[in-house]
Amino acid sequence: MDDATSKSFDHPYTVLGEDPSLVIPPAESRQRPTKVYFGILTSTVFLLSLAGLIVRENPNRAENSIPAAGTAIPESSQDNVRFLPVGEAEGVSAKSYPSTRGRLSFNWTAADFAWQRTSYHFQPEKNWMNDPDGPLFHLGWYHLFYQYNPDSAIWGNITWGHAVSRDMIHWLYLPLAMVPDHWYDIDGVWTGSATILPNGTIIVLYTGDTNEAVQVQNLAYPSNLSDPLLLDWVKYSDNPVITPPTGIETDEFRDPTTAWTGPNGTWYVLVGSRLNTTIGVALVYETLDFKNYTLLDHPLHTVDGTGMWECIDFYPISTNSSVGLDNSATGPEVKHVLKASLDNLKLDYYAIGTYDEGNVTWTPDDPEMDVGIGLQVDYGRYYASKTFYDQNKGRRILWGWVNETDADYDDLAKGWASVQTIPRVVTYDSLTGTNILQWPVEEIESLRLNSTEFEDVFVEAGSLVPLDIGNATQLDISVEFEIESTQALEESMLGETESQLECSVADNRTTLGPFGLAVLADESLSELTPIFFRLVKSNGTLKTLFCVDETRSSKATEVFKEIYGTVVPVLDGEKFTMRILVDHSIVESFAQAGRRVITSRVYPTEAIFDKAKLFLFNNATDLNVTAAIKIWQMNSADIHPFPLY
Ligand code: DQQ
Secondary structure: OOHHHOOOOOOOOOOOOOOOOOOOOOHHHHOOOHHHHHHHHHHHHHHHHOOOOOOOOOOOOOHHHOOOOOOEOOHHHHHHHHOOOOOOOOOOOOOOOOOOOOOEOOOOOHHHHHHHOOOOOOOOOOEEEEEEEEEEEEOOEEEEEEEEEOOOOOOOOOEEEEEEEOOOOOEEEEEEEEOOOOOOOOOOEEEEEEEEOOOOOEEEEEEEEOOOOOEEEEEEEEOOOOOOOOOOEEEOOOOOOEOOOOOOOOOOEEOOOOOEEOOOOOEEEEEEEEEOOOEEEEEEEEEOOOOOEEEOOOOOEEEEOOOOEEEEEEEEEEOOOOOOOOOOOOOOOEEEEEEEEEOOOOEEEEEEEEEEOOOOEEEEOOHHHOOOOOEEOOOOOOEEEEEEEEOOOOEEEEEEEEOOOOOHHHHHHHOEEOEEOOOEEEEEOOOOOOOEEEEEOHHHHHHEEEEEEEEEEEEOOOEEEEEOOOOOOEEEEEEEEEEOOHHHHHHHHHOOOEOOOOOOOOOOOEOOEOEEEEEEEOOOOOOOEEEEEEEEEEOOEEEEEEEEEOOOOOOOOOOOOOEEEEEOOOOOOOOEEEEEEEEOOEEEEEEHHHOEEEEEEOOOOOOOHHHOEEEEEEOOOOOOEEEEEEEEEEOOOOEEEOOOO
8 A cells, every 4th residue: 555645553443252142054164173274275276276177067957947949938937937026126136127028038058058158257156146245355365255146046045155266367166155044134145345454354244134124234254364265254243233224214225335444543334325215325334343333414425316326335546556545545646436336227336536534525526427427337237346455466456246138037047147247456547537447457367378469450441350360259359449540530520410429239330430349240240249439529529439239249039138338538649449358148348448348248149159250340431440459369267166175
């Protein structure tokens, strides 16, 4: 941490004690003498060296439940299984796109489902996953906890799944960290965050859904800090530590943040809620010991019209360096990012602003770009994100949940649902001063295999250039586009009409675009996912849209297909750049060094295995571009259960 912005942590706080009254399931898996861990560590090093040799389970277990081709899904099954309002009654985590009721189901094969499973993104072995929870680094291991249903590929019976990694790329699944087993979380161990105290103690605050469907905040902590795997979690005997305050709906009060300290040594924590049904709010609690909390008489921030705020994240960011900051850092070169997951839209919004540590309030730099009305963290299929400060490498890491966009019945058939993004490093964009930058952690580059480079590829207006790279399902792509000449651009722009600044299908040709890459495309382009820039005129000036068009990504009709996108700042002298990670059914696309990001889920029926191809395209009618592109084939990550026994 930068000295100028660090705080001293010399105030006294209560160290959490053992709590013998707690019930900790499953009992057998949690009684592990310390000496065994050394054996575990040694065997892990060996196992990690076997990366790539482990063959993953083929997810074809539910093949028989796949409806026959061309048959509509029977209404009775829709009502009984597939269209249960998963999580909706609780206000959380339901699939949020239009109903697939009555649509035909594609005749997926086990091989299709096996192809859809990702190879270098984190996902559990089977069943449902949603939000990332309490990410942290401890004694050489990155820990990821996640909302997990151990029984089904749809939301429900939510526990904390747990996995560890040396590098956030290769993962080892561990036993569940916490399950619903007390009245205060019997309906679900919901989302929460970890805080590492100055003496190394780790505390977790999480939302419990009680036996009466009331959302309360609970305290938990590892029983043995010298265990690098943090296998054994203790729930505090006096839980819940926070209950819904007067005036707050008891089922709209959740997802405590990582804590930070104020000047007087007090710790602060945020909990998301809504006021008068429409006002998104970040409530602030203060505490000295993490057991007793006082609600401040004012929130950190509110935004009218944004509804319930879930999974709030609040963190400092350095404006003069790319170094990450601990959550308690403040100083003249520090701004604060406030992020809320908007329950109504199932989208993550953030804003950059100033934290007033005296008054414990936060003000956005630009009120017109406030949380929920300005920038999205990711403009694609992405939700419930959470950052943590990685003290190992001095950086802030962002995790995000990527839901499926197929139908629930497809998830049940394939036996799994959801992926986490590749973890991203978050920094401040000092060139624009208006946004964060997100970039895949450098560790992902260890999966890069052979690369192919194409330089000075002339992509004439109205042309398509196949890129012969062999298999195109696991890729890391870096591409730069240069337009033919600024003069040509200015001349072309004269004839342009004003644009609405919205992305549209890639087939919609205008003078200046779109141009980009088509991934997961078959030879005949019967399926393709174009990721592109489109230059448009708005208020007389040139703007750049960054878009992903999923409308032709799959012939399966039950799959939800979106056109995602937004305006991306391209500064004078900059080229148009993209980084794209393709990993089977997930495509993560970063524009202009991560100023804007779009994550897609696509389920092609033809453009899979060796039929998946890659193309450069330029659909502009009057703008030639030149591309420089480097493409790496990507290895699979090694993700499997930890050999605990
Ligand atoms: N998911 C959790 C909630 C959170 C929601 C439940 C966001 O705590 O608000 O699984 O996806």
